[in-house]
Amino acid sequence: MTSSQVTIEEYGKYETAWCPGCGNFGILNSLKQALVACGLAPHQVLLVSGIGQAAKTPHYLKANVFNGLHGRSLPVAIGAKLANPELTVIAESGDGCMYGEGGNHFLAALRRNLDITILTHDNQVYGLTKGQASPTSDQGFATKAQPHGVVATPFNPVAVAVTMGASLVARGYSGMPGHLTKLIAQAIQHRGTALVDILQPCVVFNKVNTYRWYKERCYELNADYDPRDRDQALRTALEFGGRIPLGVIYKTHKPLFEEQFAVLKKGPLARQEVPQDGLQQLLRHYT
Amino acid sequence: MSQDIQLLIGGEAGQGLVTIGQLLGKALVRAGHQIFTSQGYHSRIRGGHNVFAIRAGSGPFFASRDSIDILVALNSETVALHRDQLTSRAVIVADTAISSDLPGTISVPFAEFGPERFWNTAALALLGQILGLSSTQLQQAVETMFGKKHPEMMAENLKIMEKSRKWAIDQVPKHGCTLSAGAVTGDRLLLNGNEAIALGALAAGLKFCAFYPMTPSTSIAMELITHAETMGCVTEQAEDEIAAINMAIGAAFAGAPSMVTTSGGGFALMAEGVSLAGMTETPVLIVVAQRPGPATGMPTRTEQADLEFILHAGHGEFPRAIFAPGNIETCFNLTAKALALAERSQSPIFLLTDQFLADSTRPLAPSELKAGTPVKAGAEPGDTETTPYQRYRLTENGISPRLLPGLSQHLVVAGSDEHDQDGHLSEDHQTRIAMVEKRLRKFALLKEETVRPVLDGEHDCSLLLVCWGSSQGPVQEAAAMLRAQGSSVATLHFSQVWPLLPVQFLNILQAADQVVSVEGNATGQFARLIQRASGFVIAEQINRYDGLPFTARYILAKLEKIAGWEKLPVINPNTDTSTGVKS
Numbered sequence: 001m002t003s004s005q006v007t008i009e010e011y012g013k014y015e016t017a018w019c020p021g022c023g024n025f026g027i028l029n030s031l032k033q034a035l036v037a038c039g040l041a042p043h044q045v046l047l048v049s050g051i052g053q054a055a056k057t058p059h060y061l062k063a064n065v066f067n068g069l070h071g072r073s074l075p076v077a078i079g080a081k082l083a084n085p086e087l088t089v090i091a092e093s094g095d096g097c098m099y100g101e102g103g104n105h106f107l108a109a110l111r112r113n114l115d116i117t118i119l120t121h122d123n124q125v126y127g128l129t130k131g132q133a134s135p136t137s138d139q140g141f142a143t144k145a146q147p148h149g150v151v152a153t154p155f156n157p158v159a160v161a162v163t164m165g166a167s168l169v170a171r172g173y174s175g176m177p178g179h180l181t182k183l184i185a186q187a188i189q190h191r192g193t194a195l196v197d198i199l200q201p202c203v204v205f206n207k208v209n210t211y212r213w214y215k216e217r218c219y220e221l222n223a224d225y226d227p228r229d230r231d232q233a234l235r236t237a238l239e240f241g242g243r244i245p246l247g248v249i250y251k252t253h254k255p256l257f258e259e260q261f262a263v264l265k266k267g268p269l270a271r272q273e274v275p276q277d278g279l280q281q282l283l284r285h286y287t
Numbered sequence: 288m289s290q291d292i293q294l295l296i297g298g299e300a301g302q303g304l305v306t307i308g309q310l311l312g313k314a315l316v317r318a319g320h321q322i323f324t325s326q327g328y329h330s331r332i333r334g335g336h337n338v339f340a341i342r343a344g345s346g347p348f349f350a351s352r353d354s355i356d357i358l359v360a361l362n363s364e365t366v367a368l369h370r371d372q373l374t375s376r377a378v379i380v381a382d383t384a385i386s387s388d389l390p391g392t393i394s395v396p397f398a399e400f401g402p403e404r405f406w407n408t409a410a411l412a413l414l415g416q417i418l419g420l421s422s423t424q425l426q427q428a429v430e431t432m433f434g435k436k437h438p439e440m441m442a443e444n445l446k447i448m449e450k451s452r453k454w455a456i457d458q459v460p461k462h463g464c465t466l467s468a469g470a471v472t473g474d475r476l477l478l479n480g481n482e483a484i485a486l487g488a489l490a491a492g493l494k495f496c497a498f499y500p501m502t503p504s505t506s507i508a509m510e511l512i513t514h515a516e517t518m519g520c521v522t523e524q525a526e527d528e529i530a531a532i533n534m535a536i537g538a539a540f541a542g543a544p545s546m547v548t549t550s551g552g553g554f555a556l557m558a559e560g561v562s563l564a565g566m567t568e569t570p571v572l573i574v575v576a577q578r579p580g581p582a583t584g585m586p587t588r589t590e591q592a593d594l595e596f597i598l599h600a601g602h603g604e605f606p607r608a609i610f611a612p613g614n615i616e617t618c619f620n621l622t623a624k625a626l627a628l629a630e631r632s633q634s635p636i637f638l639l640t641d642q643f644l645a646d647s648t649r650p651l652a653p654s655e656l657k658a659g660t661p662v663k664a665g666a667e668p669g670d671t672e673t674t675p676y677q678r679y680r681l682t683e684n685g686i687s688p689r690l691l692p693g694l695s696q697h698l699v700v701a702g703s704d705e706h707d708q709d710g711h712l713s714e715d716h717q718t719r720i721a722m723v724e725k726r727l728r729k730f731a732l733l734k735e736e737t738v739r740p741v742l743d744g745e746h747d748c749s750l751l752l753v754c755w756g757s758s759q760g761p762v763q764e765a766a767a768m769l770r771a772q773g774s775s776v777a778t779l780h781f782s783q784v785w786p787l788l789p790v791q792f793l794n795i796l797q798a799a800d801q802v803v804s805v806e807g808n809a810t811g812q813f814a815r816l817i818q819r820a821s822g823f824v825i826a827e828q829i830n831r832y833d834g835l836p837f838t839a840r841y842i843l844a845k846l847e848k849i850a851g852w853e854k855l856p857v858i859n860p861n862t863d864t865s866t867g868v869k870s
C-alpha cells in the first residue's frame with residue numbers, strides 16, 4: 001500500500017550533529033527525495049544503522065529506526081526483514097561500519113539476497129573517531145594513526161559486490177544529488193539486495209578526497225551502458241582512480257532469500273498465531 | 288522389588304552405537320520401564336571411544352550409574368576401558384572377534400546371523416532377549432526406523448533379529464540382568480534436553496532463531512529447523528555469532544519472539560549484542576549450552592563453568608534473568624517461561640544448559656510439559672497513543688508499551704546510544720539518569736517471577752547439598768542413598784540462578800547443620816554467588832571439572848573426604864561396586 005501523495009515534509013527536518021559542508025547532508029536529502037519518489041510513507045520504512053557519523057542519518061528523518069551497534073546494521077536489518085517482509089528495510093552506515101567492522105556481514109548479506117537496500121556513506125575515513133584510515137582509504141593516505149600513510153590495499157566494495165554476483169550494485173556521489181536520488185530510488189525498488197556505495201566528502205578528516213577531487217573524477221555511465229554484462233561491470237567497478245564511473249554498475253535477477261520461508265508469504269510474523277494443535281503434532285515424533 | 292540395570296554400549300564413532308541405544312531405549316519405554324540414557328563422545332566423526340549408556344528398571348532415574356551390569360563392546364578397547372566398572376553380576380556382550388577374558392563374557396558369532404550392516408539390529412535383538420523384552424516390542428522399535436520407508440530393509444532386519452534372538456535363547460547362560468514386566472502405562476515421550484528446549488520454545492511461540500553451529504548447542508537449532516515449517520518459525524544459520532544475536536534482536540524488534548543458541552565461545556562473541564538488547568530493551572532469549580573451557584576446551588564434554596561469565600557478559604548495567612534447568616521437563620518448561628519473560632521484561636533472558644542435559648533422555652508423560660499461552664510480541668497502539676510515539680516512555684515499573692515498526696502509523700525509534708523517551712539519541716545527563724533508572728526498575732518484575740529453589744528432604748537436616756542446573760539428578764540420587772542409610776540429608780536445587788533472592792533460601796541454608804555445594808566447575812562459582820547475594824558462606828564444596836557429568840557415587844566418594852562423612856556405609860555391592868572416581 002504505497003500512497004502517491006507522500007510529500008517531503010512528512011519526512012521532517014531535524015538538527016544534525018554533522019559539520020557544516022559535510023557530504024552527509026546531500027545524502028540525507030537524496031534519501032528523503034527517493035523515499036518520496038517511491039511513494040513510501042514513513043511508517044512503511046525501517047532504517048537500520050550502525051555507529052559513526054553516517055549512522056546517525058536515520059535520526060534526521062521520520063521513519064522507523066533501529067540504530068544498533070558499530071558494524072552490525074546488516075544482521076539487524078536482515079532479522080527485521082525476516083520478521084516482517086512488508087517493511088521497506090534500508091541498512092545505512094559509514095564505510096568503516098559497513099566494510100570494516102561489519103565486513104563479514106556485508107559478504108554474507110550479498111550472498112543471501114534479501115529484498116533490502118544497503119546505503120554506505122563512503123568518506124574513505126573514520127569520521128566519528130576523528131580521522132583514522134578506513135578500509136576504503138587510498139594507499140598512502142596519512143593520518144595520525146597511519147603516520148606513514150596507508151599500506152594496505154583499499155577495499156573496493158563495488159568490485160567485491162559485482163564479483164559476488166550481488167543483485168544490484170551502484171556507485172553514487174553526494175555532490176550529484178539528482179543522480180543520487182535516482183540511484184537510491186532504483187535501489188529501493190529493486191527486488192533483492194541493492195548496494196549503493198556513496199562517495200561522501202569529509203571536510204574535516206579527509207583533505208585528500210575532497211569535493212574537488214571527486215568532481216574532477218566522477219562521471220555518469222552512458223545511457224547505453226548495459227549493467228547486465230558482468231565482465232564489463234567488473235572492469236567498470238575496478239575503475240577507481242583517475243576516473244570514477246557513477247551509476248548502476250551491475251544488475252541481475254536472483255531468487256529472494258526470504259522466499260524459502262513459506263510462513264513469510266502470510267505476512268508479518270507478529271500477525272500469525274501459533275498453530276493450535278502444533279505442539280501435539282510435534283510430540284508424536286517422540287513417542 | 289526395585290530394579291536398576293546399567294547398560295553401556297562402547298565403540299568407535301560411526302559404528303552405530305547411538306542407533307542401537309536409541310532403539311533399545313524406545314523399546315524399553317514402550318514396555319513400561321523407566322530409563323535414563325546419556326552419551327559421551329570424542330570430538331570427531333569416526334574413531335575415538337564413544338559410549339551410549341542406558342539405565343533401566345523401576346526408577347525413575349535422573350542420572351547414569353558408574354557401575355555397569357551389561358557391557359556391549361563393539362571393540363576391544365571398550366573391554367579394556369570399562370572392566371573396572373563391572374558389577375559382580377555383569378555380562379559382557381562382544382563379537383567372537385573381540386577377546387575378553389572377563390567372566391560373564393558372551394561371545395556372539397554375529398557373522399553367522401548375516402552381513403555386517405545388520406549386526407546392529409542383531410545386537411538389539413540379543414540385548415532385548417537379555418533384558419526380557421518381547422520380540423514384538425523390539426520389532427516395533429525397528430519399524431519406526433525403517434518400516435514405512437524401506438520395507439525390504441525391514442524384512443531383512445526382522446530375519447536377522449529372529450536368528451539372533453534364537454541364538455540368545457539357546458546360548459546365553461543364566462544371568463541377573465533380566466527386568467520383570469514394566470509397570471508404567473500410558474503414552475510417554477522420550478526427549479533429550481536439547482529437544483525439550485526446542486519444543487518448549489516453539490510451544491511458547493518462538494518465531495525466529497539464528498545460530499552458528501557449536502557443540503553442544505547445535506542440536507537445539509537442528510531440532511527447531513525440523514519443525515520450523517509446521518510451527519511457522521523462521522530460522523537462519525548466521526555467518527557468525529555476532530550476526531546471530533543481532534539478527535535475533537532485529538527480528539524481535541520487528542515482532543518475532545526470538546532466540547539464539549550457542550555455547551561458551553560463541554556466546555563470547557555475542558556479548559556486545561547482549562548489551563544492545565539491554566539498551567534497546569529488545570526481548571531475546573539466549574540459550575547457552577556449556578562445555579568445558581577455556582577457549583575450545585573439551586568440545587563434546589560437560590561443565591557448569593560459564594555461570595559467572597553469563598551473569599556479567601555485556602557492558603553497562605541492565606537487568607537480566609538466568610534459568611538453569613535441572614532435568615528434561617524443566618528444559619521445556621523453563622524455556623517457555625524464559626521466552627515469555629523476555630517479552631514481558633523487554634530484556635535479554637538466559638537459559639543455561641550443558642552437554643550432559645543436551646544428550647540425556649528420560650521418558651516423560653506429555654502432561655509434564657507446560658508451555659502456557661504462546662507469547663504475543665509487542666503491544667497494539669491504544670486510542671490515546673501520543674504522537675510522536677515514545678518507545679521509551681518513562682513508566683512506574685520501567686516497562687514502556689512496545690509498538691512494532693510497520694504495524695501501525697506510529698514510528699518506532701530504538702537506539703543503542705543513550706536516548707530520550709522518543710528513542711532519539713540524547714547526551715543530556717538528567718535524561719541519562721532517568722533512563723538508567725527506568726531500565727533498572729524492570730528488575731522488580733524479574734524478581735517477582737523468580738523460580739523458587741526446591742528443597743528435597745527435611746528443613747533442619749544434618750547435611751544440605753546445594754546445587755544448580757544439570758547436577759540436580761545425581762545430587763538428589765546421592766542424597767537418597769544417604770537417607771536410605773539413615774542419615775538426615777536434604778538437597779536444595781536452583782533452576783534459576785539469577786536473580787537470587789535470599790528470602791527464598793537463606794533460612795534453609797541456616798537451618799542445616801552442614802552445607803556442601805555440588806557444582807560442575809573448579810572454583811565454586813555458584814557458592815560464590817550465594818555468598819554475594821545472601822552473605823552465607825558455603826565452606827565445603829564438591830566440584831567436578833574432568834569433563835564428565837556428576838554421578839551419585841562420585842558425589843559420595845568426594846563427600847567421604849569431608850569432615851564428618853569419612854566412613855560412608857558401603858553401597859549395595861550388587862548394584863554398585865565401583866565409584867568410577869580416579870584419585
Ligand SMILES: Cc1ncc(C[n+]2csc(CCOP(=O)(O)OP(=O)(O)O)c2C)c(N)n1
Nearest residue numbers: 051052053054070094095096097126127128
Ligand atoms: C565495537 C566498537 N568499536 C569501535 C567503536 C568506535 N567507533 C565509532 S564510529 C567508528 C568508525 C566510524 O567510521 P565510519 O563507519 O566510516 O563512519 P563515519 O563516522 O566516517 O561516518 C568507530 C571506530 C564503536 N563504537 N564500537
Ligand SMILES: [Mg+2]
Nearest residue numbers: 094095125127
Ligand atoms: Mg567513514
